Amino acid sequence: MTGLTNPLYALTGAAVALSLLAAPAFAQAKYPDAPVKVVVPFGAGGVADVTARIVGEKLGAKLGQRFIIENQPAAGGITAAQNVLRAPADGYTIALFSNGTAVSVGLFNKLPFDPVKQFAPVSSMGYFDFVFATGADTPYKTLADLVKAAKDKPGALNIGTVVVGSTQNLTGELFKFTAGIDARIVPFKTTPDLLLSAMRGDVDVMIDSYASLKTNIEDGKMRALASSGATRSPVTPNLPTVAETVPGFDVVSWNAFFVHADTPKPIVETLNAALRDVLNDPDTKKRALELGIDARPSTPEELSKRLADDIAKWSDVIVKAGVEKR
Secondary structure: OOOOOOOHHHHHHHHHHHHHHHHHHHHOOOOOOEEEEEEEEEOOOOHHHHHHHHHHHHHHHHHHHOOEEEEEEOOOHHHHHHHHHHHOOOOOEEEEEEHHHHHHHHHHHHOOOOOOEEEEEEEEEEEEOEEEEOOOOOOOOOOOHHHHHHOOOOEEEEEEEOOOHHHHHHHHHHHHHHHHEEEEEEOOHHHHHHHHHHHHHOOOEEEEEEEHHHHHHHHOOOOEEEOOOOOOOOOOOOOEHHHHOOOOOOOEEEEEEEEEEEOHHHHHHHHHHHHHEEEEHHHHHHHHOOOOOOOOOOOHHHHHHHHHHHHHHHHHHHHHHOOOOO
């Protein structure tokens, strides 16, 4: 049919065109359309685990799918990170990273994963300071008293923390450098052991999370001297910071969500937007504060910078303190 279009060909061509246009719509299902797993590198019942469960519950309500918390505790968060990397890069397996992840980069001779190159940041989940606290019967009423005592008798002051290489332990080392004091760091296997020693006065001061100390501070068995962040925490707004006595000191620990680096950007954006809504929700903030956590979202770029800065910071402390690598 010269000069004319065959109606059959026209209809067939239109059908093909429509099917090609419709294909991506059918192929790209709305995320998430199945349950999402959040891999937590800590045991059940800890602050990170409980916070993740609160946030996961809220995310599930927001996005219409369950967020299942899976605990995979192991040194350096290695097991959890490797399992996330083995899963498809589709946003259905999320890694919870923490300040401990940044520490692990400098603490291990060869960490079997790269948190910077192999993972994409989504958003921070929460931040928390550490508290410097002393037994109620010690003579230290302020952090300035403690620093003065350390300078008056070099080498006599004992600072208690949990295990060598923990963020609390490295916070103690950083405090020594920044304050310019000669003090001994005494490591303990567990927080309860450390707390008992501090209440007995076996160590002059201990460093740990507010959640670990809250009950004994409120009961008057322990005295909080300072919080570790550069500015006062909403968790302990009336507690002075270490920086108010030792200028330049700043330690804030954090928890955050990361995904496989190959995860499509729209999925990261969906998760980030949902986390922003959830973490700004007054009920979430209230429940997190009760755990000693300042629930606060971030952009992926802000989180990326936080991770890189903390890797550099703690790697330097590990070297200066002569902490043995693993």
